[in-house]
Amino acid sequence: MPELPEVQTVLNGLIEVLQDKTLCGVESYYPGTLIIDPELEDDVFPAKLVQAERRGKYIILHLDSASIIIVHLRMTGKLVYEPKPDEPHRHERARILLSAQDALRFIDPRTFGKITLLRSSNLSRYLPELGPEPLSDAFDAAYLYRSLRHRKAPIKNLLLDQRIVAGLGNIYVCELLFRSGIKPDRPGAKITRKDSRLIARHTKEILREALALGGTSISDYRQIDDKRGEFQNFLRVYQKHKCPLGHTLHNIKLGGRSSFFCPICQK
DNA sequence: CAATGATCCTGTCCGC
DNA sequence: TGCGGACAGGATCATT
Structure with a gap:
């Protein structure tokens, strides 16, 4: 993780x-x-x-x-x-x-x-083929839109594909899709330019926040001095039962991964 | 090429 | 109390 x-x-x-x-x-x-x-x-x-x-x-x-x-x-x-x-x-x-x-x-x-x-x-x-770093300028709305527009796989699976963008995993993809208001099973081809802007912006935002807190310590992850990260205290949907507005979350399997989302906040 | 599913592995948790 | 089974998922490989 x-x-x-x-x-x-x-x-x-x-x-x-x-x-x-x-x-x-x-x-x-x-x-x-x-x-x-x-x-x-x-x-x-x-x-x-x-x-x-x-x-x-x-x-x-x-x-x-x-x-x-x-x-x-x-x-x-x-x-x-x-x-x-x-x-x-x-x-x-x-x-x-x-x-x-x-x-x-x-x-x-x-x-x-x-x-x-x-x-x-x-x-x-x-090293395998890797897409751009999500915090670099190369990862922007235009790049995302181009990468997703002809794909029918769920947006969740596509963002986990390291060839499209390198460094995201299950936790941050669940979280950034919630912040972007996008359901994880929406096909890539149904992601609009506007959605692409939201995804690019929220990806960078959430990664910067997590970096500032030393990452997310769920189960085994520790810093090198064995300290925990603190971002797990700010997760909004991953392994949660309710979103911040109190709606009951759904958990579906996509690409073999649990995918937490709010059926009301995410479209 | 794209999409999907199995595989690797073991600690932890749940139900009976 | 103990046991079997489900679950967790990043990357790779096989299949369709």
């Missing part, structure tokens, strides 16, 4: 933690969590972090050894800084080793998360 605000918050914490640290290696304790590029050079570690960025829900760590670490938290992944880690925790799937015996633990009960270690020049090969 980490979406753009949660991933960005983790990245911000990671930049703090990795300041002046030397990365010494990666270990994995669960098959499939750590992916190693076959073309990776031999002498990757020790290495310094030279740049850390986020693209959609992917964290991209550029090392000075012409290599990159990509982290994807998926559902339940957590990065936890530990000055003196002992034996791997029950749900610890991998570990990024730092100087002076400290480490970043990758805790992931449901095991969907991935850490990839690759040669820098192969980055495009290891």
Whole structure:
């Protein structure tokens, strides 16, 4: 459930933690969590972090050894800084080793998360096709209208498609559609120019609000120092029974995801 | 190409 | 009290 605000918050914490640290290696304790590029050079570690960025829900760590670490938290992944880690925790799937015996633990009960270690020049090969960042100028009403006008899938599914816009997940899509007054099952082709403006505006608005509060902590998500985000206190429909006006909410499955909406406020 | 559905996985919750 | 089943969902793959 980490979406753009949660991933960005983790990245911000990671930049703090990795300041002046030397990365010494990666270990994995669960098959499939750590992916190693076959073309990776031999002498990757020790290495310094030279740049850390986020693209959609992917964290991209550029090392000075012409290599990159990509982290994807998926559902339940957590990065936890530990000055003196002992034996791997029950749900610890991998570990990024730092100087002076400290480490970043990758805790992931449901095991969907991935850490990839690759040669820098192969980055495009290891990142899927991703649409524009929702907070960038490229994500505007005109772009959205063009992307949706010939599609008959529900708007909810289309906004979850990372090829259309990168970084949204189930929680924020439910919330931004409520704010936009649009039912989640409306076909993309029925989204007007005016609706596109509402979606673009509310997407940016809600992401900025959530970023300012360190994200939404539902179930497993935590910041790198194990603090919760606070945006869950401002959700209006996700996992709620009534909208802010007191109307009873509906919950339908779209693309296998629960989709909360108000049958009165959303058209 | 577009749309849909299954799949992966385990902690948690619910009903009986 | 215990157990079986439903549920949570991001990305990928298979099918139509």
